[in-house]
Amino acid sequence: MSTVFIAFQANEESRPIVEAVLADNPHAVLHESPAMVKIDAEGKLVIKRESIEERLGRDFDLQELQINLITISGHLDEDDDEFTLAWKN
Secondary structure (H helix, E strand, C coil): CCEEEEEEECCCCCHHHHHHHHHHCCCCEEEECCCEEEEEEECEEEEEHHHHHHHHCCCCCHHHHHHHEEEEECEEEECCCEEEEECCC
């Protein structure tokens, strides 16, 4: 399998997103830097709107991810409920 990743600016707006991603992807590994948080995952990484909303206590549009997004690696499949990174063979 190949590794995918997503990286966000390290700030308070990204914190609940990172928490949700790690909760929904127990195989994921968090790497923290002073200005960035990067989440690596073997195979695929799924970001669920519902999980983020639970942590924020409000509605969340997955397009809001892009405000603090630095970079991604993997094939992106996105709808209103999930943002999935995986490599297609």
